[in-house]
Amino acid sequence: MKVLGIETSCDETGIAIYDSENGLLAHELYSQVKLHADYGGVVPELASRDHVRKIVPLVQRTLASAGLSKDDIDGIAYTRGPGLIGALLVGSSMARALAYAWEIPTVGVHHMEGHLLAPMLDERAPEFPFVALLVSGGHSMMVDVKGIGDYTVMGESVDDAAGEAFDKTAKLLGLDYPGGPLLAKLAEQGESGHYKFPRPMTDRPGLDFSFSGLKTFAANTIRSSDGEHQTRANIAKAFEEAVIDTLLIKCRRALKQSGHRRLVMAGGVAANKQLRATFEAASVKGGFEVYYPSFEYCTDNGAMIAYAGCQRLLAGESTPLGEKAMPRWPLDSLTAL
Ligand code: KG4
Ligand code: ZN
Helix, strand or coil: CEEEEEECCCCEEEEEEEECCCEEEEEEEEECHHHHHCCCCCCHHHHHHHHHHHHHHHHHHHHHHHCCCHHHCCEEEEEEECCCHHHHHHHHHHHHHHHHHHCCCEEEEEHHHHHHHHHHHCCCCCCCCEEEEEECCCCEEEEEEEECCEEEEEEEECCCCHHHHHHHHHHHCCCCCCHHHHHHHHHHCCCCCCCCCCCCCCCCCCCCECCHHHHHHHHHHHHCCCCCHHHHHHHHHHHHHHHHHHHHHHHHHHHHHHCCCEEEEECHHHHCHHHHHHHHHHHHHHCCEEECCCHHHCCCCHHHHHHHHHHHHHCCCCCCCCCCCCCCCCHHHCCCC
16 A cells, blocks of 8 residues: 655655555655744744645655656545644645545544654564653653554653753754754763753652753853853753753653563654664663664654554544544544554
């Protein structure tokens, strides 16, 4: 089965074709980062308009790069939620119009399920069950994954998401939007040991996260610093270490609590090199295995939506053309396959 995947939940138009027999056949991505950079964050109305502009040419380009025509496509998967409502409506309208015209089924995919299953696109794909740490710009979640759709949320952020904390702290450091990757780059030049950031919510039981305190701590540290480049790099380093350390403490706890020995990291923050290196070292010591998607499938993309949708379509699921988009949609309300 060949499935066209459409991702438009935020500021990336992602289109891909996944084939249940031959894997990923093509994927195209258009990032709106430059459009939103002047505003220091995503402007929802501008995001919707840009998706409208880009989506059809990207579908054409994806089909062409796979060497396929519309008649080869067996189903369409689109991001139904969660995300920005206007942006979601562009992708879901496109998906439904194509499904209607091409007379094929369509399925609405949960964006975080897409992230969670993205490592399945890799040759070294994890087996079920596993613990998933989902760390993106909009969500931070620890999930017990027993199979596709069988998700129990073990913990989540009570305030900012991990990526959001990266972006806000980057802004305080004078870096452009989206600041996560730029902060990581600055941290590479930083030296450990100059600042001691807190490890929020690690001194009590439970698997919830809180990252807004780290941002406030960073704001105060930056305000009372000399503002020199090396100082800013040292602060970036200390912030990054605090986030990684906090995530690691919680992941060890989640593995222990669930009894699983596999950990999957996904979402934009899972692209962080220091995070990957730290977790890899910890996995050797801790006797667990760690998996993450390749860099391009960590941040938003169409491939993860095509993959997740393909699994659901193969299981006989489809979403009626009249169903609404879901800007808010609890992950553990999905049906297990
Ligand atoms: O998954 P994603 O593309 O979008 C959402 O679904 O939110 O994640 C984007 C987030 C942004 O906050 C971005 O700053 C962060 O992921 N991010 C990073 C890195 N690359 C992306 N954060 C830290 N280090 C990175 N290398
Ligand atoms: Zn995402």
